[in-house]
Amino acid sequence: MNKPALRKLLSDQRARIAPETRGLSRPTGSGRRAQGLSQLQVDQLLNRADGTYHRLESGSYPNPPVDLLRDVAVLYGMTEQQWSSLCRYARGEDPPCPLYATSGHQVPCAWGEAVQAVTQPAYVTDASWNLLACNQPLHDLFDSGKAPANTMRWMLLDGREQLTDWETAWAPFVMPQLQGALAHRPDDQVLRQIEREVRADPVARPLYEAGGASIHSDGDERPIRHATAGPGWVTMCVAQPMAAPGSRFMILLFRPGARRTPAPSGMLQAP
Secondary structure (H helix, E strand, C coil): CCHHHHHHHHHHHHHCCCHHHHCCCCCCCCCCCCCCCCHHHHHHHHCCCCCHHHHHHHCCCCCCCHHHHHHHHHHHCCCHHHHHHHHHHHHCCCCCCCCCCCCCCCCCCHHHHHHHCCCCCEEEECCCCEEEEECHHHHHHCCCCCCCCEHHHHHHHHCCCCCCCHHHHHHHHHHHHHHHHHHHCCCCHHHHHHHHHHHHCCCHHHHHHHCCCCCCCCCCEEEEEECCCEEEEEEEEEECCCCCCCCEEEEEEEEECCCCCCCCCCCCCCC
């Protein structure tokens, strides 16, 4: 627990909310009156016992429950980044899930510019793997000359002819990503529909039910047939826009050749 950072975050957020906007009145009488809600008013709004919020903001509540943190974050209208900070300061861990169901489906426009600045195939998808932005080198990768609307569906169902050794080099690593995403976002209707399609496919179903442990592809190298360059390999570099949990920024480092050529190995680290 980082008590000073927690106190600063919560007190600043509490000061932003006028009691009148929540159907409450400002305390009257003598003494100094801070801006915004009082700590007791927060307890009232959250339907918690008196003193609960004081313990949280003061840092005297060890390992506070996630549901309390979530209620406070929603009351204060925190962003996903602030929600992450709250969980880290109060519990020393990342949030178990996004604060809002809609998070991950909108990404700052600057990421579209970032994609266009990359010379290798690059794209941004939302939390449902819907394509939000991509560059021309990505379009050039596909037989149709156009990138698919949903990259998860393409990898699991529509793109098998281009994904070399799909059953062994792709499916066992992508299937768990779908399962992991649904565990994190069980109400995502786009991903749930893809799951139904996978389960209805006689080839994909047994591979999906076999499960697996891979939940991200960062640094993975896999074989693929480029629409114009022919057989080759892609190394996947993955990043996540901080404002949109579940979204991803992908760069595909393509190297032509039927035989595998070693990708850069090891880890970057400061001297």
